[in-house]
Amino acid sequence: MYETNYHRASSVDEAARLMGDAGEGKYLAGGMTLIATMKQRLAAPSDLIDLRHIGSMKGITVNGRNVTIGAGTSHYDVASSDALKAVCPALCHLASHIGDPHVRHMGTIGGSVANDDPAADYPSAVLALNMTVRTNKREIAADDFFVGMFETALEEGEIIVSFSFEAPDKAAYQKFPNPASRYAMAGVFVAKKGSDVRVAVTGAGSNGVFRHQGMEAALKAAWAPDALAAVTVDAGMMMADIHGNSDYRANLVKVMAKRAVAAAG
Amino acid sequence: MGVEGIGARVARKEDKRFLTGKGRYVDDMKVAGMKYAVFVRSPHAHAKIKSIDVSAAKDMPGVIDVLEGKAMKEDGIGSLICGWMIHSKDGSPMNMGDWRPLAYETVRYVGDAVAIVVADSLGEARDAAEAVVVDYEVLPAVTEAVDALKPGAPQIHANAPGNQIYDWHIGDEGAVDAALASAAHVTEIEIHNNRLSPNPMEPRAALGIYDTAEDHYTCYTTSQNPHVARLVMSAFYNVAPENKLRVIAPDVGGGFGSKIYIYPEEITCLWASKKTGVPVKWTSDRTEAFLTDAHGRDHVSKVKMAFDANHRVTALKVDTTANFGAYMSLFSGAVPTYLYATLLSGQYNLPAIYANVHAVYTNTAPVDAYRGAGRPEATYLLERTMETAARELGISPAELRSINFIRQFPHQTPVIMNYDTGNFQASLDAAMAEADWAGFPARKAEAERRGKKRGIGMSCYIEACGIAPSAAVGSLGAGVGLWESAEVRVNAVGTIEVLTGSHSHGQGHETTFAQLVATRLGVPLDSISIVHGDTDKVQMGMGTYGSRSGAVGMSAIAKALDKVEVKAKKIAAHLLEASESDIVIENGELKVAGTDKSVPWFQVALSAYTAHNLPAGMEPGLKEGAFYDPANFTFPAGCYICEVEVDPDTGKTQLIQFVAADDFGNIINPMIVEGQVHGGIAQGIGQALLEGVQYDASTGQLLTASYMDYAMPRADDLPSYKVSHQTTPCTSNPLGIKGCGEAGAIGSPPAVINAITDAIGNNNLTMPATPAKVWAAMHGH
Numbered sequence A: 001m002y003e004t005n006y007h008r009a010s011s012v013d014e015a016a017r018l019m020g021d022a023g024e025g026k027y028l029a030g031g032m033t034l035i036a037t038m039k040q041r042l043a044a045p046s047d048l049i050d051l052r053h054i055g056s057m058k059g060i061t062v063n064g065r066n067v068t069i070g071a072g073t074s075h076y077d078v079a080s081s082d083a084l085k086a087v088c089p090a091l092c093h094l095a096s097h098i099g100d101p102h103v104r105h106m107g108t109i110g111g112s113v114a115n116d117d118p119a120a121d122y123p124s125a126v127l128a129l130n131m132t133v134r135t136n137k138r139e140i141a142a143d144d145f146f147v148g149m150f151e152t153a154l155e156e157g158e159i160i161v162s163f164s165f166e167a168p169d170k171a172a173y174q175k176f177p178n179p180a181s182r183y184a185m186a187g188v189f190v191a192k193k194g195s196d197v198r199v200a201v202t203g204a205g206s207n208g209v210f211r212h213q214g215m216e217a218a219l220k221a222a223w224a225p226d227a228l229a230a231v232t233v234d235a236g237m238m239m240a241d242i243h244g245n246s247d248y249r250a251n252l253v254k255v256m257a258k259r260a261v262a263a264a265g
Numbered sequence B: 001m002g003v004e005g006i007g008a009r010v011a012r013k014e015d016k017r018f019l020t021g022k023g024r025y026v027d028d029m030k031v032a033g034m035k036y037a038v039f040v041r042s043p044h045a046h047a048k049i050k051s052i053d054v055s056a057a058k059d060m061p062g063v064i065d066v067l068e069g070k071a072m073k074e075d076g077i078g079s080l081i082c083g084w085m086i087h088s089k090d091g092s093p094m095n096m097g098d099w100r101p102l103a104y105e106t107v108r109y110v111g112d113a114v115a116i117v118v119a120d121s122l123g124e125a126r127d128a129a130e131a132v133v134v135d136y137e138v139l140p141a142v143t144e145a146v147d148a149l150k151p152g153a154p155q156i157h158a159n160a161p162g163n164q165i166y167d168w169h170i171g172d173e174g175a176v177d178a179a180l181a182s183a184a185h186v187t188e189i190e191i192h193n194n195r196l197s198p199n200p201m202e203p204r205a206a207l208g209i210y211d212t213a214e215d216h217y218t219c220y221t222t223s224q225n226p227h228v229a230r231l232v233m234s235a236f237y238n239v240a241p242e243n244k245l246r247v248i249a250p251d252v253g254g255g256f257g258s259k260i261y262i263y264p265e266e267i268t269c270l271w272a273s274k275k276t277g278v279p280v281k282w283t284s285d286r287t288e289a290f291l292t293d294a295h296g297r298d299h300v301s302k303v304k305m306a307f308d309a310n311h312r313v314t315a316l317k318v319d320t321t322a323n324f325g326a327y328m329s330l331f332s333g334a335v336p337t338y339l340y341a342t343l344l345s346g347q348y349n350l351p352a353i354y355a356n357v358h359a360v361y362t363n364t365a366p367v368d369a370y371r372g373a374g375r376p377e378a379t380y381l382l383e384r385t386m387e388t389a390a391r392e393l394g395i396s397p398a399e400l401r402s403i404n405f406i407r408q409f410p411h412q413t414p415v416i417m418n419y420d421t422g423n424f425q426a427s428l429d430a431a432m433a434e435a436d437w438a439g440f441p442a443r444k445a446e447a448e449r450r451g452k453k454r455g456i457g458m459s460c461y462i463e464a465c466g467i468a469p470s471a472a473v474g475s476l477g478a479g480v481g482l483w484e485s486a487e488v489r490v491n492a493v494g495t496i497e498v499l500t501g502s503h504s505h506g507q508g509h510e511t512t513f514a515q516l517v518a519t520r521l522g523v524p525l526d527s528i529s530i531v532h533g534d535t536d537k538v539q540m541g542m543g544t545y546g547s548r549s550g551a552v553g554m555s556a557i558a559k560a561l562d563k564v565e566v567k568a569k570k571i572a573a574h575l576l577e578a579s580e581s582d583i584v585i586e587n588g589e590l591k592v593a594g595t596d597k598s599v600p601w602f603q604v605a606l607s608a609y610t611a612h613n614l615p616a617g618m619e620p621g622l623k624e625g626a627f628y629d630p631a632n633f634t635f636p637a638g639c640y641i642c643e644v645e646v647d648p649d650t651g652k653t654q655l656i657q658f659v660a661a662d663d664f665g666n667i668i669n670p671m672i673v674e675g676q677v678h679g680g681i682a683q684g685i686g687q688a689l690l691e692g693v694q695y696d697a698s699t700g701q702l703l704t705a706s707y708m709d710y711a712m713p714r715a716d717d718l719p720s721y722k723v724s725h726q727t728t729p730c731t732s733n734p735l736g737i738k739g740c741g742e743a744g745a746i747g748s749p750p751a752v753i754n755a756i757t758d759a760i761g762n763n764n765l766t767m768p769a770t771p772a773k774v775w776a777a778m779h780g781h
Ligand SMILES: Cc1cc2nc3c(=O)[nH]c(=O)nc-3n(C[C@H](O)[C@H](O)[C@H](O)COP(=O)(O)OP(=O)(O)OC[C@H]3O[C@@H](n4cnc5c(N)ncnc54)[C@H](O)[C@@H]3O)c2cc1C
Pocket: A026, A027, A028, A029, A030, A031, A032, A033, A034, A035, A036, A051, A071, A072, A097, A098, A099, A100, A103, A106, A107, A108, A109, A110, A111, A112, A114, A115, A117, A119, A120, A121, A122, A158, A159, A160, A161, A181, A182, A183, A184
């Protein structure tokens, strides 16, 4: 790790101000991605602005079917929230399968979504649940948020404060883990709200997380695993690496989607 | 057996310090004035070094010095060597290329060290290492051994034309060809044995301390064999004469073979300590470990097996290409020859065998022994071939093996080995009963109804441990003898220190070796300490690998105990005024047999040291040493059965059950033996399902350089194992021990792959059988 200056912010405003004063600053949340990257000397921020002590960025509120999750909420807290489980158990299930217990106690939803790793789990939930991403500057619709691999609509210094969404009628997430990293080789989040269906795919796409229109249309017509039988997943849009080629990933996307629909009931 | 003696499930004495974080590893060592080292490594797989500029790095904060390979050469530090000479079939000696600890002319793999930076802190050393400017002229690289043999492949060492290190063979090719020509059936198969990274929990580390006043060096190192390290560093690398070099391997957190070898880093830390005048410590990080720890396996073989009309194997012909990486590591020469081809007879009565082995340089990390070393490659080849043959011949895999089992001992194979004892049918029967083999068709049908593919596979392995005798291995090219030493020191109060040349890095020697002493002398386990791992304490030894510490190391202790007993009995006879031949040792007492006359053990010890009343002419003291050179290898064997269920939608394999039935000869501590079997099987399953080192074929970059891409088995990848033992005591050592350290890793990979190929009905599958590969094999992608 290169030398860096550490700052502890106690409010969102203070964090933004500290970032403004920094040369090449970075926000620090759980550090589960950032610290590892710094240790490998692949990131060299001049300043680290720690968001972990900002109380207003933590916690889950459920009002009827309206859910708000602070960006600084840990994966463990999402996984184990009874209030959230009552309205959207799929999201708890997703969080419970991220990494290992250490990672789940440190890592945060905001850090994961801001980082936008193409194999991360949360981005699929943000898209499928049509979350609104609230930052210290504005609100960003899920469909506008993810731009490409490790690339989001966030501007320099912008802080994600919270995520909000209305709980769907039915939802489920199914993930096929990479045998080595256990990130998603293919993860599919399906959600049905009224007549609307959203299907978001992570881990597999060559340009990061995406919605699959073909599957959404098929599931709008009939909400059943078999409805996906005739849908093609284009292998040309899939990632290929030492863990699996694009044909395999295209297959996994379909299999995980079917299983997600089955699990959602 | 008693509660603490041989055969008892004694909890490991060493576990308290390991489990409470009180172990002392090399990186825990701190000495006054110690500084930190970082190596500058080649980012290229193959390149000429045009220049190295260290001036900017030397000016960085905290930097003591930056040292290069040229100065090391000028100081007379030798090149690294392979300590086992192999001759090609034309009689020529192997073509060993030069391996400089710090390269200064050519780098040959990503990670090859070119300079060492010594600084006040690790961070400063890292910063300075980045400021070293090396001007490389990048050369074409080759990573696969088969490609490296092709005409026009990049040349890696000038003295190894065509990248061939040796072209070795064993057996009677004429007889094998004749048998193949007249066979009723010939099974042909190509076998790939995937390259593995050893991944000990503790990474390698070295601390070099040069003492100017005494002109003496101390080296703390993560070694499985500190005495061999001292010998090699003295005799071949000219670091220092043996009496001026102390090597200490304290607690070592796993080795699996990778810590047998002497690497550039420890030599360089010692040399750098003298150059800089400060103690120099280096600890590998995990990516350095992936890049530079010696890898294992990496064979490609073509196999032909001939059968007569009664399904008896009449001949086996094997052509193997073995990837050695960029340099010949310390034992590498022996691995695909005498540790591999000599095991190709397996458990079978095989009249004729011929094996041809091509050892090949590539631009990858050096390859050497890794848990099993050669024997897993032989077992995988043989057991995949037997399984394939059974399917082709339409008979059950158990029957085909049974028909061909060796049933009379001793048995001389056509490839050097002479098996002393065994009962292969007993292990096969035990494993099949435990696995409920007969009930498999019903389980398969039930799985089919759930849309899953069930398969079952077996593997009957034999291996050779306690590689010996010294004269025999010497005649086969070994540069060292393979005996072991022991010294039993009885203190004046009767407590005991046992000094051994074996080295424990997870095996539990502090417990098992003490159990032997407790059994022999009837003294409590707590009164016995095992001392190892320090060349100043233990005079000489050959270390721990190849499951040799029980069979060879404990046999040396048994010999030393014989001598201690003889002297103790003489003293007791004198004190009890009895005849020496009437004295027996029981429950911590020396007794006159058949009487109530006795003297406690501590009294005998005390008498030996007070020397007030010893038999006339007897020297004081009670301390005896012994060297033990075995008469033969030992031959652990067994049968493993694996049952799997494959998800046809994803290609994912789930292990339903894993049965191990092993014959390890006599067992000292069943709990420790089971632990060794469990760990070995975990590594074997890792090889079969998950692990595989991958390089980019054109650039030679390591693609699996972290756990993000190199898949290690985790607890939830593994089933609970069902382990049992069938015992035929080894006849060639006094304890009847065969060894158990590697069996799990040797026997399990073919059982897993035989099960998966059975499940999916496609035999064309290579390890690791990842979900992606299994899915492709099922769906023709
Ligand atoms: C062993 C291991 C296994 C893992 N397995 C998985 C897995 O299976 N699935 C998965 O999805 N992930 C996995 N992860 C990643 C984990 O979920 C991380 O926690 C997550 O990706 C980053 O969250 P963090 O809170 O740790 O963020 P940090 O590492 O602190 O930050 C990540 C990035 O986000 C930025 N950032 C953080 N918070 C904010 C914010 N509020 N606003 C704007 N920018 C912000 C930081 O500046 C940084 O650039 C794993 C990580 C590890 C170490």
